[in-house]
Amino acid sequence: MAQKSENVQRLDLIQSALAGLTEPFGFRRKGRTLVKTVDSDILQIIALQAGPFEIGEPLPPEAAHLRPNFYGKFTVNLGIFVPEMFERTNPGFIPRGVITDAHCSIRSRLSHITSHQDIWWHLKDPKEELVDEIGALLIHVGIPFLGRFSSRDTIIRDWVNFNSHELLITPVARLDTAMVLLKRGDVAAAKAAFEEHLIEYNRNPRNPTHGSYVRELALRLGLGELQV
Incomplete structure (x- = not known):
């Protein structure tokens, strides 16, 4: 098995810490997501998204203008998966494996909910500071947002x-x-x-x-x- 890159290892540690913070709220880790089931089959999802090419090298300086450079960064997405909403855009298709925020019709960046910004955190920042900041945003804003739409009612x-x-x-x-x-x-x-x-x-x-x-x-x- 190939050894995980340093960035992937850092993200694993951050996710493990956030999983511990959100577990009392009913969330369980599945892949890169933290998931909670409500109203029998609605899923509340907290997903960590790594910047593209986190295993390879970032773009060289002469090509940096081609796209934003998210190498070595990550963001946090929120989603609520409702089967019949998914059916509207994916008729007859049943998602297999781990359901992520990409399957959700109710979906947003955590930072959009908190500050209307698109925030990506640096994986090389101290883990404790990242977990404190993101954990506080999740507990005080993110999880309450998910809770607002925790039932069909x-x-x-x-x-x-x-x-x-x-x-x-x-x-x-x-x-x-x-x-x-x-x-x-x-x-x-x-x-x-x-x-x-x-x-x-x-x-x-x-x-x-x-x-x-x-x-x-x-x-x-x-x-x-x-x-x-």
Whole structure:
């Protein structure tokens, strides 16, 4: 077995320490994620993401302008995996192995929630300082954010309002909420959410094919023709 790089070893140590901090809140380590199951099959996910090429060399100075250099850095992502939300964009596909924040419709950087910034931490900074800083952000902001959407009831009640009035994470919150409503068998409310989404979208259309996608999706899901 190939020996882990120094950066990977450092990230392992940081993750182990954060796993210890979050374990009292119900999170368990799986791969590069910390996972908690709520509402029977909803997953709350805290994921550590290493900068690309953490095993190889960073770009040379003459090529540094080609992309941001995240070599030797990492960030923290938050996600909430709801099966029916995943089904909207991945019909008929069941994720295998570890579910990560990339599978989540409710998804954000920890730093976006805390400061509206994209923060990457240096792996060579003292581990204790990194764990103290990130652990405090998780406990005081990140985990409470995940907890706000820990059930289908709270997603239906708050997800659209959160994106409209607090922090825009996704422009399709109504569609995802409609998937939860549909799973509950509330076809009328799901269709209304689809129509409200189209009304909002048509005020500032950006993708010429999006309206067709929404109407075709409504038909595929059995919602019928949308009346907007």
